[in-house]
Amino acid sequence: MNKPIVVVNFKTYESAQGISAENLAKIMSGIHTSARLVAAVSSFDLSSVVKAAPELEVWCQHLDPIAYGSNTGFLHPFTAIERGARGTLINHAEHKVDKGHVSKLMEMLPDEFVVCACAADISEAKILCSFNPSFVAVEPPELIGGDVSVTNVDPSIVSGTVEAVKKISKVGVLCGAGIKNGEDVIKAIELGARGVLLASGVTKSDNPEATLMDLISLIE
Numbered sequence: 001m002n003k004p005i006v007v008v009n010f011k012t013y014e015s016a017q018g019i020s021a022e023n024l025a026k027i028m029s030g031i032h033t034s035a036r037l038v039a040a041v042s043s044f045d046l047s048s049v050v051k052a053a054p055e056l057e058v059w060c061q062h063l064d065p066i067a068y069g070s071n072t073g074f075l076h077p078f079t080a081i082e083r084g085a086r087g088t089l090i091n092h093a094e095h096k097v098d099k100g101h102v103s104k105l106m107e108m109l110p111d112e113f114v115v116c117a118c119a120a121d122i123s124e125a126k127i128l129c130s131f132n133p134s135f136v137a138v139e140p141p142e143l144i145g146g147d148v149s150v151t152n153v154d155p156s157i158v159s160g161t162v163e164a165v166k167k168i169s170k171v172g173v174l175c176g177a178g179i180k181n182g183e184d185v186i187k188a189i190e191l192g193a194r195g196v197l198l199a200s201g202v203t204k205s206d207n208p209e210a211t212l213m214d215l216i217s218l219i220e
């Protein structure tokens with residue numbers, strides 16, 4: 001049985017950058033749960049977060065399919081791995097890439113490296129599945145950062161993605177946008193998702209630890 005997964009995307013929220021990223025990662029690392037907690041951090045913070053919370057699974061928010069060499073400003077996958085990244089988001093709604101980018105990245109990454117490809121809808125999720133990422137995360141862009149959870153407003157995009165993906169692959173489906181509490185997480189799982197991808201629910205919380213505890217509270 002796969003553990004339900006809760007991925008917290010630190011984005012560039014002030015509460016989740018630099019020292020605050022390390023502190024949030026330490027809080028996540030201290031939580032005892034049967035869920036799989038993951039922090040998707042800024043590339044600037046990757047090394048320091050891995051050092052501050054060595055037990056925590058840490059991902060990047062983006063990578064570029066480039067080799068060592070003359071690639072100014074790009075995010076080099078093998079340096080990320082060397083610095084402790086165990087996975088990455090790709091094609092997030094706030095950092096879209098073309099499908100060739102995803103395909104090339106998948107070809108160069110080692111099998112054990114986790115790739116969560118983000119999709120705006122069911123048809124994009126199906127296309128991304130053809131590259132065989134570890135997960136696709138379906139997130140309606142208009143609900144990202146909002147107060148209402150995709151699981152309440154648009155449950156059919158979650159169940160529809162799960163159904164469509166199951167027909168063509170074994171890729172796990174996550175959902176995101178507006179996820180705030182344990183009920184949203186359980187609803188996602190009931191709809192067939194393997195877990196959730198969220199940001200503001202934690203990064204804007206006055207008490208991130210309490211919010212994280214709530215998020216995992218209904219997971220057995």
Ligand code: G3P
Pocket residue numbers: 009092139143144145146176177178179197198199200201
């Ligand atoms: O990557 C997670 C994300 O885009 C959803 O953001 O703030 O709606 O949880 P948020």
